[in-house]
Every structure is written in structure tokens, then in C-alpha cells.
Amino acid sequence: MPDSLHVSLVIPVFNEAGVIETTHARIAAVLDALPHRFWIYYVDDGSTDGTDASLERLAAQDERVRILTLSRNFGHQAALTAGLDHAEGDIVISLDGDGQHPPEMIPQMIALIEQGYDIVQAQRIEEESGFSFKKATSEAFYWLINKISGTPIAPGAADFRALSRQALEALKSMPEYHRFLRGMIAWIGYRSVILPYHEQKRMAGKSKYSLGKMLRLASDAIFSFSLMPLYIGLSVGGLFLLLAAAQIIYVLFIFITKPANVYIAPGWSSLMAILLIASGIIMILLGFIGVYVGYIFQQVKGRPIYLLKRRKSG
Numbered sequence: 001m002p003d004s005l006h007v008s009l010v011i012p013v014f015n016e017a018g019v020i021e022t023t024h025a026r027i028a029a030v031l032d033a034l035p036h037r038f039w040i041y042y043v044d045d046g047s048t049d050g051t052d053a054s055l056e057r058l059a060a061q062d063e064r065v066r067i068l069t070l071s072r073n074f075g076h077q078a079a080l081t082a083g084l085d086h087a088e089g090d091i092v093i094s095l096d097g098d099g100q101h102p103p104e105m106i107p108q109m110i111a112l113i114e115q116g117y118d119i120v121q122a123q124r125i126e127e128e129s130g131f132s133f134k135k136a137t138s139e140a141f142y143w144l145i146n147k148i149s150g151t152p153i154a155p156g157a158a159d160f161r162a163l164s165r166q167a168l169e170a171l172k173s174m175p176e177y178h179r180f181l182r183g184m185i186a187w188i189g190y191r192s193v194i195l196p197y198h199e200q201k202r203m204a205g206k207s208k209y210s211l212g213k214m215l216r217l218a219s220d221a222i223f224s225f226s227l228m229p230l231y232i233g234l235s236v237g238g239l240f241l242l243l244a245a246a247q248i249i250y251v252l253f254i255f256i257t258k259p260a261n262v263y264i265a266p267g268w269s270s271l272m273a274i275l276l277i278a279s280g281i282i283m284i285l286l287g288f289i290g291v292y293v294g295y296i297f298q299q300v301k302g303r304p305i306y307l308l309k310r311r312k313s314g
Contacts, residue, residue, distance in 0.1 A: 004035070004036065004037065005036040005037070005089070005090045005091060005110065005114075006036070006037050006038075006039075006088065006089035006090050006091075007036050007037070007038050007039075007089050007090065007091045007092075007093065007110060008038070008039045008040075008041060008087035008088055008089040008091070008092045008093070009027065009038065009039070009040045009041065009092075009093050009094075009095065009106075010041045010043065010080065010083030010084055010087050010092060010093070010094040010095075011023075011040065011041065011042050011043065011083070011094070011095060011096070011097045012043045012045055012076055012079035012080050012082075012083060012096070012097065013042055013043065013044055013045065013047065013051055013055070013079075013097040014044075014045040014046065014047055014051070014073065014076070014079070015047045015048065015049040015051060016047070016049075016051050016054075016097050016098060017047070017049045017050040017051045017053070017054050018054070019097065019098055019099065020042070020051060020054050020055065020058070020097050021054055021057075021058070022099065023097050023098070023099050023103075024040075024058050024062070024065075026099070026103050026104075027040065027103040027106075028062060030103045030104055030106050030107070031064070031106070033107075034106075034107060034110070036110065037089075038064050039064055039066055039087070039088060039089065040062070040064050040065050040066065041066045041067075041068060041083045041086060041087055042055050042058070042065065042066070042067050042068070042097070043068045043070065043079045043080070043082050043083040044067065044068065044069045044070065045070050045073050045074060045075070045076070045078075045079035046070055046071070046072040046073030046074070052069065055067050056312075059312060059313070063313075065313075066086075066311070066312065066313050067310070067311070067312040067313075068082055068083060068086060068308060068310075068311055069308070069309045069310040069311070069312075070082060070306050070307060070308060070309060071306075071307040071308070071309040072307075074305070074306045074307075076159070077179040077180070077181055078179065078305050078306040079306065080094055080159055080181060081179060081181070081305050081306065082305075082306045082308065084163075084168060084171065084172065085172060086311070087168070089165070090164070090165050091109075091110060091113050091162055091163070091164060091165070092162070092163045092165075092168050093106060093109055093110075093161070093162045093163075094159055094160065094161055094163075095159075095160045096158075096159070096160070100199050101122070101158065101160040101197075101199075102197060102198075105122065105195065105197055108120075108195060109122075109161075109162035109195065110162065112162070112193055112195065113162055113164055116191065117164075117191050117192060117193045118163065118164040118166055118167040118190035118191050118192065119161060119162070119163055119164075119167050119185060119188075119190055119191070119192035119193070120161055120162040120163075120192070120193055120195050121157055121161045121185070121192055121193070121194055121195065122157075122158055122160035122161055122194075122195050122196075122197050123155075123156045123157055123158075123194045123195065123196050123197070124156035124157075124158055124196075124197065124198075124199045125156065125196050125197065125198050125199075157182050157186075158182075158199075159181060159182065160197070161185065163185070164190070166190065167185070167188060167190045170188045170190065171184060171185060171188060174188075176299070177295075177299045177303070177305060178295055178299070179305065232288075236281065236284055237281040237284070237285065240277040240281055241277075241281075243277060244274055244277050244278075247274070
């Protein structure tokens with residue numbers, strides 16, 4: 001690593017007016033104490049609450065600020081991709097603009113990259129504060145994705161990380177439309193290290209990750225990194241075929257032995273069992289295949305992951 005590093009920060013924002021100013025002040029206080037040269041890329045993901053005006057003021061006050069404005073709201077992963085595509089420098093650090101990712105960890109991240117790591121992945125440490133729906137679903141998701149995927153992903157991993165230029169170029173070579181960056185970065189396999197952190201409370205406003213968006217992200221992760229749903233469908237199909245075979249054997253046994261205390265309506269039970277089993281198997285498999293075909297369809301259309309409306313430097 002050269003003595004004078006060029007470091008870029010990538011910060012996606014969506015409707016964070018009144019919050020981004022405080023976040024930027026915290027970031028600037030950290031960067032001012034470091035000897036490196038910095039750029040701060042704010043990616044406005046189609047905000048409608050005046051975030052664009054807030055970013056304009058920041059750019060006028062701080063020459064390190066660059067603004068990337070997307071043509072509409074493309075989602076967090078697409079906005080983050082836009083920032084990573086445009087970021088320059090030896091090291092690129094991504095973090096959220098709501099203050100939950102502590103910028104005070106930036107010096108540690110840079111130091112670890114200087115030590116030879118290509119990926120410094122921040123890992124959220126969960127506080128022991130009892131049951132919460134978000135915590136439970138997060139733990140269930142990471143358990144599932146690590147069971148069915150060949151790409152291990154650290155539980156609690158966030159889009160708060162530092163990448164060397166080599167790792168970033170490897171990531172940029174992956175033109176996937178449905179993006180789960182945590183898995184993609186884990187997949188590239190460069191030398192990495194985990195950096196634990198305590199997530200802080202949002203400074204204001206509310207999380208933009210609704211339940212629907214979290215489910216879509218989980219779907220992208222599962223169907224992009226594993227064929228296990230198809231194998232599950234095949235396994236369930238095999239199980240029900242065995243049950244159907246058992247049903248046929250049982251009906252044949254009753255037909256041959258003709259026990260006095262057992263009566264089966266001729267043909268009805270076996271026919272209904274087979275129809276229900278076959279229908280269930282077909283619906284499960286068609287559902288899984290349909291999801292994969294839909295992903296392929298959206299990928300082969302070749303549409304861009306995002307559209308850039310404007311780029312401005314401070």
C-alpha cells in the first residue's frame with residue numbers, strides 16, 4: 001500500500017433529509033483526523049423528501065463530496081452498486097447514511113486493509129435484549145442461507161465493509177441483476193477479516209427496509225446462491241411417491257385379504273390420494289422452477305441495475 005492512500009466512502013441514501021447532515025458531520029470529524037485523501041460518494045436513490053437539497057449543501061461545504069442521483073428508487077442494493085461502480089481510489093468503504101454504522105471504525109478498516117486484507121467485513125453484534133421479530137428472522141435467514149448455500153456468510157454481516165481495489169474490481173465483474181452483495185462479496189474469496197461492531201440507533205426517521213423488502217432480499221439471496229429449493233421439491237416429490245406406493249400396497253392388501261371389519265369404497269381412496277399427492281408435487285416443483293425461470297428472464301433481458309440521472313462533485 002502506498003503511504004498516501006486514496007479512500008472512497010459509498011453511502012446510499014433514501015429520504016434521509018435532516019439525518020444525512022448529522023451523519024456527514026460525524027464522518028467528516030473522523031476523516032479530518034486521518035492523513036489520507038478521501039472522496040465521499042452519496043447515492044441518492046430517488047429521494048422525495050428534500051434529501052437532494054441536503055446533499056447539495058454538503059457538496060457546497062465539503063469538496064470531498066460527490067453526488068450520484070439515480071433516476072428513481074432502485075433499492076438499496078442497486079444504489080450501493082452504483083456507488084461502488086463509480087468509486088475511485090485504493091480502498092472503498094460502504095456504510096449506511098442513517099448513523100447505525102459507526103464511522104469511527106473507518107480507521108480500523110483502513111489499517112486492516114493496509115495489513116494485507118482485501119475485505120474487512122463488519123459484523124453486527126446483537127445485544128441481549130430479549131426476543132424481537134427482526135432479530136429472530138435475521139438469525140433464521142443466516143442459518144438457512146448457510147445451510148443451503150456453498151458460500152458461507154457471517155451472521156449479522158451488514159453492508160458496512162471495506163474493499164481493496166482488487167476485491168472491488170472482482171465484484172464489479174459480476175453483472176448479476178438480482179444482487180445480494182453480502183453473498184457476492186463472500187463468494188469472490190479474497191482474504192477477509194471480520195470486524196465486530198455494535199449497531200447504533202437511527203438518528204431520526206424510520207428504517208427503509210420494510211418486511212416486504214427484507215423478504216425480497218432474502219429471496220434474492222436464496223435463489224441466487226442455491227439450487228436447494230429444487231432439491232427440496234424433488235425430495236418432497238420422492239417422499240410422496242413412497243407414500244403413494246404405501247397406499248397402493250395397503251389397498252392391495254385389503255383387496256386380497258378382505259378383512260371383515262374394514263371397508264374401502266372401491267377406487268375412491270386410492271384415486272384421491274394419488275391425485276392429491278401428484279398435484280402437490282407438481283405445484284411445488286412448478287413454483288420453484290417458475291421462480292428460477294423468472295430470475296433468468298430478468299437477467300437475460302440485460303436491463304441495467306440502475307440508471308444514473310446526475311453526477312456532481314463538490
